[in-house]
Amino acid sequence: MLSTRVATLSQRLWSLWLLDKQLDRVIKSTCLQVSKRYATRAATAKQEIDISQYPPERIRNFSIIAHIDHGKSTLADRLLEQTGVISKTSKNKQVLDKLKVERERGITVKAQSASMFYEYKGMKYLMNLIDTPGHVDFNYEVSRSLAACQGTILLVDAAQGIQAQTVANFYLAFGEGLQVIPMLNKVDLPTAEPERAAQQIESTFEIDSSKILHISAKSGIGVDQVLPAVIENILPPEGSIDQPFKALLFDTWYDKYVGVVCLMAIKEGIIRRGDRIVSSHSKTKYEVTEVGIMYPDPKPTTSLQVGQVGYIICNMKSVSEAHVGDTFYKEKHPVDPLPGFVPAKSMVFAGVFPLDADEFSKLDESIQKLTLNDSSVSVHKETSAALGQGWRLGFLGTLHMDVFRQRLEEEYNANILITAPTVPYKIKYRDGTVKFIKTPADFPDGTTMQEYVESTMEPFVLATMIFPEEYLGQMLELCTTHRGEIQNHTFIDESRVMLTCRLPMSDIVTDFFDKLKSKSQGFASFDYEDAGYDDSQLVKMEVLLNGEPVDALAAVMHKSNVVTVGRDIAKRLKEVIRRQLFDIIIQTAANGKIVARETVKQLRKNVTAKCYGGDITRKMKLLNKQKEGKKRMKKFGKVELPQEAFLGILSSKKD
Template identity: 45%
Template sequence: MKHIRNFCIIAHIDHGKSTLADRLLEHTKTIGERDMMNQVLDDMDLEREKGITIKSHAIQINYKHKGQDYVFNLIDTPGHVDFSYEVSRALAACEGALLLVDASQGIQAQTISNLYLAIDNDLEIIPVINKIDMDGAMIPEVKDQIIDLIGCKDEDILLASGKSGIGIEEILTAIVERIPPPTGSEEAPLQALIFDSVFNSFRGIIIYFRILNGVIRKGDKIRFLATGEDYEADEVGILKLGMEEKKEVRCGDVGYIITGIKNAKEVKVGDTLTLANNPGEMIQGFEEVKPMVFAGIFPVSTDDFEVLRDCMEKLQLNDASLTFELETSQALGFGFRCGFLGLLHMEIIQERLEREFNQTVITTVPNVSFIAHSSKGDKIVVNNPSEMPDPTKLAKIEEPFIKAQIITSPDYIGNIMTLCLGKRGFLMNQSYLTPTRVELIFEMPLTEIVFDFYDKLKSQTRGYASFDYSPIGYRDADIVKMDILLNNEKVDALSALIHRSRSQDFGRKLCEKLKELLPRQQFQIAIQAAIGAKVIARENISAMRKDVTAKCYGGDISRKRKLLEKQKEGKKRMRQIGSVEVPQEAFLAVLKLD
C-alpha cells in the first residue's frame, strides 16, 4: 500500500487541468500513441464541443521512481461552479491535490473555492503554475499570490506547461514524495466509498469506488449499507483508459464493480460497500447535494412520460447532483420538478437527455426554493409557484441568499458595483489581492443571479471577472406570486415567484411578448398579469371580425345596428365557451425575456 498515491487536479475553468492530465498519461506511457488525443479523459461529445470538463474521470497510472514501482490513481475534475459537486466527490477519494494556476491569469475565484474544499478534506496540496511558456506569463507575481494564499515556501511551487510538457517529471516526483500513501488495513472489514456510477445497457450499473479498508474479490457477496441490499460481485477491476478486470482490488485502490443491478434507485453515490458476511461501518462525512435552481421538465407528448422517467433515473446515476420529483401542470400534463446546481447544469442536462436518450423536452421557468411561514406558524418549502400558499394566510416569506465572490481587475469595479447593486446585492468587502486584482464580496438573493447574471458579468468585464458563490441561508423578502390570466383563466406554467419591486416591469414585458405569440381567435382575448386579485398589466388581442353589414344596403341605420348587436351577442357567447390554446413558443419566451 505504501506505493499507492491517490490525487486529483483542481483549478479554475480553462487553467489547463485536462491538458496536464494528458501529459502525465503520455509521460508515464499509460496510453499508447494511437489512443492519444487532446483532453483524452473528456469522453463525452458535449465536453469536446464546449471545451469544458463536465464529469470527473478516474484513471490509474504506473510510474517507476528510483527503481521502485508506484501506482497513481488520478482524478481529473471540472472547473465550473455548476459542477462543484463532482469536485467534492473526487476529493473524498483522494489524499492529495495538484492545485493548478494559470501563469497568465493568476488566482481566480474557483481556484480559491476548490482549494478550500481540498483543505476541508485534509488533502496535501501541491501548487503548480501552468502555462509558463505563454507570452503573458507573470511567474513572480503568480508565485507571490500562491504564497499569500496557501502560506507555502517559494521552492514548493512547481513550474510546468501542460502543452509542451515542461516540468512533468518534477510533478511526478513531487506526487511520490509529498502526497501520503493511503491509510487503512487489508485485514479490517471492507469499507469502500462509492464516488460515481454509470449505466451500461448490457451490463447494468457500473459502480466506481475507493477502498478505505479491506479487500474486494470477484465472487464476494457485497452489501450496500444505505439500502441494505446484497449482491454478488460479478466483476471487479481497475480503471485504465477502459476497464481492466482483476481478481481482487485491495485497500487504498480505486476500482470498479459490476453486480448486474438494473434498477437505478438501488445505487446511491456516497454510499458504502461492505461484505455481507463481515459488514463494516458506514463512511461518514459525505454531504448531500443542495440544488440551487428548480425547473420543470415535461415531455413534448404526454405518452412519453414513462420513457422520460426511465431516462432521468439513468442520467441521475451518472450525475448525482440532479434531483427530481413528480409534478403535474394543467397546461403541460405530467412531468418532473428538477433541481440543478445552476443554469449551465440545467442546459447540459437538457442536452444530454436529447443526445444520449433521444428525449425532446420542454423546460419551464427556472426558479429557486423559498420558505413560506404561514400565520399559524407552519413552515412550507416552496419550490414551485403553484405551491405558494394564499397571501391572506402568509406571515412572511424568506428567500435564499448567497455570498458571491468576484475577482477582477480594478478597471471594472464600477461596472460590477452597478450590476450587483441593481440585482439587490450588498457590498460586504472589497480587498486588493495584488495591485492589479481586486476581490469583491457581495451578499445577494439567489433569485437575481439565476437568469443571466453570469453572462452580464462576463460582458461588462470583457471576460476578466471570475465568479464563485456559496449559499448563506434564508432572509425575509417581499416575494409575490405573479399569475398570467388569459380571459380570466390562470395558465399555471407561466406563473412566477418574483420580488414585488420587479413584478410590474416583468408583468408588462411578459404580456407584450404573449400578445405577439398567441394566435388571434374569433373573440377578443385579454392577457393580464395579476398579483392576487390586483391586475398589474394588461394587453388585448383583438378578435377576427366578419363584415355582417355587407348585405345591408340603404335603408335605416337601425337595421345595421340590429345586425351588429346580433354579432356582439354571438361573440360574447363564444368567449364564454371558447378556450385559448397556448403555443409551445410561449413557454420558451419567458426564458428569453431580458
C-alpha cells in the same frame, strides 16, 4: 374474380415471407451483437491485470482542480500519454471528457477517473487520477471526488491568475485535509505572467511561491515534473489488506448490458470476482461479477485492494439501489459505515414535462438513469393543469439545469419542456410552523398571507468576484442593483480586486452572470456559496390568458421586481403567442392587482370581399354576423401556448 383473389393472397404470402426474412435478419444481428459483447468480455476476463503487487505505499490517489478553462483536461491528456495509457497523437483532446455535452461546450461536467502505472526511482507506482469539473454548478462532483483522494493539484492559468473558483476549490481541498500542489499552467503564452500569478497564490493561500511548478500542458513543458511531485508530496492511502473489506461508493453510472456500475474507493481489505458484498444502506446482498480499473476505459483486474480506486459490477440492476456515499462490506463481515457525503442542496428548481404525454414512462426511466449518473439532482413528481404530469427537479445552478436538459435530449432522445427556474423559499406561519416552497403553485394566496403568514424568507448566497481594478465601480453597481450587500473588497495584487457580496439567490439564477461578464468585458470570475435565509417581501406573480391563470408561468419574486418583470413577461408573451380568431388578453397580476396588460389582436377574415358595391346594409349585415360568431369563439376558444413562450421566459434577456 377468382384470379384476383389468388393474386391478392399470393401477394400477402409474399409480404409475410419478406417480413419473416426481415425479422430473421434482425434476430440474427441482435444475437451476433450480444455474442460479440460477451466474447469481448470473456476475452478481457482472460487478460485481467494483476495489481495486487501495488501495496498502499506505492499508490497515489490525486485529483486536478481549477477554475473553468485553466487546462485540467489537457493536463490529464498529457499525463495519460506520459504513462502510456493512450498513444501520443494530435487527436488526444479531452480524453476524459467522454460526454457529448462536454465536448460540445468545451467544459468538464462529470468527474472522470483514470489509473496509470508510473516508474519512479526504480519503483513502480499505481497513480489514480480524477479530473474534476471547474464550474461552480458542479462543485458537488468535486467534493465527492476529493473523498477518494489524498491530495490534489491546484492548477492556475498563468495568464488569467487566480479566479473565483480557484479560491473555492482550494478551501474545499484544504477543508478535507488534502495536500495541495500548486501549479501554473500555460506559462508559454505571450500573455502569461507567471511571476505575478505566483505572487497571487502566495498572498492568497500563504503558499511559498518557490514550490510552485511552472508547466504548459498543451506543449508539454514541465509535465514530466508533475507525477514525481505527486509521489513526493502526496501521502499514500491508509489501511490494511488484513482488515475486513470496506469500500466507499463515490460514483455510479448505468450500462445497458451489465446494469449499474459502481466506482469505489477501497478503504480496507480486498475484493475479488465471486465475492459477495452487502450495502450498509439497504442491507441488500450482491455477488461481484467483475472488478477493475478505469484505463481510461473499464479494464478488468484480478482484484481490488486497500488504497485502490476502481469499478465493481455486482448485478445491481435497479438504479434505485445505488446510493452515493454508501459503504459496502463482505457478507458475514460487517463494518462500521463511513461518514459518506453531505447531500447536495438544490438551489434551483424547474418543472420538466414531456411534450407528448405518451412518452411519460419512457422519460421517467431516462430521468432515473441520468440521475444515477448525477446524484446531485433531486426528483419529485408533480402535475400541472397546463402541462400535465411531469417532475420538479432540483439543480445546483442554471448551467447544471441546462446541461441536464441537453443530456436528456441527446443521450435519451427526450422531447421535453422546462419551465422557468425558481429557488426554494421559506414560509413561516404564525403558529410557528415553517414550510419550504419549491414551486409557485405551493405559495399561499393573498388571504392566507394576511391571516396566517408571519414572514416570508428567501435564500441568500455569499458571492466572490475577482476582476481588474478598473471595473470596481461597475461591479459595485451590479451588486447593489440586484439587492446585494457588499461585505468587503481586497486587492490580491496591484491591479486585481476580490469582492465578496451577499446576494439573493433568485437574482443570480437568471441573468446575473451574463451582466457580470458584460460589464467586466469578460475579465470577471464568479463563485458563490450558501449563506442561509433572510426575511424578504415576497409575492406571487401570476400570468392570465383571457382571465385564466397559467400555473406553469407563475413565479415568486421580491415585491420590488414585480412591475418590471410583469411588463417584460407580458411583452414577450405577446411576441410568441399565435394570433387566434378572437382577442387574447395577456395579464400579469400580483396580490390581486393587475400589473401589466397586452393584447394579441384577433385574426379577421374579409367577409365583404365578394361585395362589389351595392347597398351598405348588406356589408353591415355580414360584419355583424361575423362579430356575433367571434363572441361565441371568445367564449369557448382556448389559447394555444407554444413552447417558445416558456423558452422565452427561461432565456431572459432583460437589460
